[in-house]
Structures are given as structure tokens and as C-alpha cells.
Amino acid sequence: MVKAGKVLKLIVPETTENYDHASMRRILIIGASGQTGSRFHPLFPEDQIVSPPHADLDLANENNLRNFLRENSFQTILIPGGMTDPAQCEKDPQRAFDINSRGPGIIAEEAQGAHVIYFSTDYVFNGKEGPYSLEAIPDPISVYGRSKLEGEKRIQRGKWTIIRTCHIFSVDPGNNFLMHVTRNLLEKRPVYAYQDQYSTPTEVESLVEETAKIVREERVGLLHLSGKETCSRYEFAMEVSSLLGVEGVVPTFCPEDGRPRKVGLHSHLPSWKEGVRKHVAQIKENGLPKART
Numbered sequence: 001m002v003k004a005g006k007v008l009k010l011i012v013p014e015t016t017e018n019y020d021h022a023s024m025r026r027i028l029i030i031g032a033s034g035q036t037g038s039r040f041h042p043l044f045p046e047d048q049i050v051s052p053p054h055a056d057l058d059l060a061n062e063n064n065l066r067n068f069l070r071e072n073s074f075q076t077i078l079i080p081g082g083m084t085d086p087a088q089c090e091k092d093p094q095r096a097f098d099i100n101s102r103g104p105g106i107i108a109e110e111a112q113g114a115h116v117i118y119f120s121t122d123y124v125f126n127g128k129e130g131p132y133s134l135e136a137i138p139d140p141i142s143v144y145g146r147s148k149l150e151g152e153k154r155i156q157r158g159k160w161t162i163i164r165t166c167h168i169f170s171v172d173p174g175n176n177f178l179m180h181v182t183r184n185l186l187e188k189r190p191v192y193a194y195q196d197q198y199s200t201p202t203e204v205e206s207l208v209e210e211t212a213k214i215v216r217e218e219r220v221g222l223l224h225l226s227g228k229e230t231c232s233r234y235e236f237a238m239e240v241s242s243l244l245g246v247e248g249v250v251p252t253f254c255p256e257d258g259r260p261r262k263v264g265l266h267s268h269l270p271s272w273k274e275g276v277r278k279h280v281a282q283i284k285e286n287g288l289p290k291a292r293t
Contacts, residue, residue, distance in 0.1 A: 026050060027215065028074045028114075030057060030107070031081020035172045036119065039208040040078065044215075050074070054081075059103030060095065069110035076215050077111060079104055079155075080119045082148070086259055089144040100147035105154030115159045115218060117211065122166035122199060122226070124149040127260020131200050131230055134222060134266075142258040152222075161214060162222045164265055167236075169272075170204035171279045173289045177201075178276065181237045182283055185246040195234035195251040200226040200264035203275025210269065224265040227272040239273060243280040 025048050031037040032051030041049060050072070058064050059081060082100045083089055089096035108116050122130065123145035124138040140146045152162050169178035184191045202225070210225055231239075237249045254261055 025075045025215075026073070027076045027078065028072075029078045029080070030059065031079065034081055035170055035174050035176055036080040036168060036204055036208060037078070039170075039204055040212065043208065043212040059100075060098040062102070062106055065103060065106045066110055069107065069112070073112050074114045076115045076117065077107060078117045078119075078211070078215075079107065082119070082151075084121075084144070086123065086142055086144040087257075089147060090142065090258065093143045093147075096143050096147040097150065100144075101150035101154055104151045108155040108157045108160065111158055113158065115161065115215070115220070116155050117161045117163060117214065118151060118155045120148045120152050120162050120164045121145065122164060122263040122265050123260060124152070124164065125260060125263055127263045130198065130260070130262045131226075131264035131266050132224075134224055141260060145260070159218075159220055161220050163211060163214070164222070164224050164226075165202050165207055166226050166263060166265060167199040167201040167272075168204050168207060169201055169275065169279070171282050171289060172204070177233065177236065178240065178279060179288075181240045181249070182244065182280070183288060185241060185244055185248050186288065188248070191237050191241075191249045192252045193232075193234040193237035193249055194254040195232050196261055197254045197259070198230050198232050198262045198264060200228065200230050200267065201236060201272035201275070202226040202269060203272065203278070206269045206275070224267045225269055226265040226267040227269050227275070228267060229271040229273070230264050231272060236272065236276070239276050240280060243277060244284070 027044060027049050029037050029040055029051040057068055083096050104118055123142055124140050125132050126139040126141050138149050140149050169176045181191050207225055234251045241249045
């Protein structure tokens, strides 16, 4: 595990020598049915993408991962999948480390020269001085953060990129914070939102588009990709409430359960407000997406 006080070796992204023509690139996406992974399909030719379902490729199943990667070769491996619910990670630390740390490490071992791109989180920091720069020293205080930081260390072999991001939102059948707020407000249920937890929310399409550039340009190293403006969960929820024209947001305080309070990342993606306006307009026009079954 990366110890507090140790900075990752590669900080400034660089471009490696071109190793593959775009027409020949094969891209493996692990977690392709999720909010982030599912957005890559329109950005690359269909015949370049391989996206096995979870039942066929499980980050927690070592033999499954090794056998699959030994039998198949790729130029790029994207790992947006993982165990991302901090509360569930606290309840089951073993599984959190299996999925967020050991699985990605096995992928890096078996990558056969592929460019491995691992999605991490602002929870690798302690939440005392955010938003955080690339030079900030990781110091996670939760199981989720520790498991992701360990994953960062384990994928650092061969050709790798770590993308730290945070508070990803979109119109999605899943339950990101935008959808949680919107569904509850429209169904006349109160939304309890932390007024003392801050981050730099990230609109998923801007994140995926920037990641696609990283794939094409073969940039390696440690990157921070998130929205460029900070807000609290309460401010985010109130913006959604205002755009919907529906009241029901209740300010509350973050529980003392190990989650960091003031996180977020120094980055350059569009402001969270732009993304919220776009997605709420989409919901008002088309309605809510059906929840995943």
C-alpha cells in the first residue's frame, strides 16, 4: 500500500511512442454497463470495443481475470468499474480491496503491454484541505479511499494512467447524486443533503470525452479530471431543486463515519452547474430513465 508521505512517481502526464494505429486498437472496458463505462461505446468504432458482462469478467475473481487476459490481447484496458459506494466498502472491506485493488493489480500483471487506465477517486485524500492538486500527498481515512489508493499502486507497471475523479453525475438509470435528488424531489420525498461536504462534481460526458483523448494520445501518468468548481452536496441539490421548480431539499450534516468532508480536485473540466443545467433540461423534456433492474 502507498504510505502517507509517498508521492506517486509519475506526476506530469506524458505522451508515449505511438504503439498502434487507431484502426487496429482493441479496447477492453471493465465496468462497461456502469455510468462511466457505458459512455465509451459511441466514441470508438464498435469493432474496437470488448465489454464482457460482469458474470464473464469479475474483478474479484483472480482466475477469471488471469485466464481471460492470457487468452486475449488488447492495446488499451479501461477500468471504470469498481466498488464505489463508501458505505458498502466500510461494511465489506475484504470485497472492497478485492475489487478496487487486487483485481486491477492482476490486470496490470497480465496486460501484455496494454495501456491500463484506472479510475480512482478524491477519497484517497483526508478531506481537510481540498480541492487537491496532483502534488498533494494521499492520506485516505475510509476503506473506499484506502482500497483505491492501493489500486493506484498496484497498476503502476508497464504502461499506465491513473485518472482521479469525483462525484460523477449524469442522467443514468443508476443512482448517482443527481438522479437521487431528482427522483426524490419529483416523487415529493425530502432530500437530505450535506451542507459540510464539498467536492468538485464531474459531469460524466466531459470525463469520458477527455478519457477518450487520453486513449488516442496514449498519455500516461497521474491525472486529475473533475469539474473545475467546488460546491457542497447541499448547494448541488439546491441547484437541481431550483431548475426543477420543486422544493424539498433539507440541509443536514455529514455523519462521523470516516468519509472526508472537504475533498475535490484541481482540474479543468466544465463547471458542475453547466452539467446540471444540461441534464435537468433533458429530464424535463424526456422524463426520468427507468431504473436498472
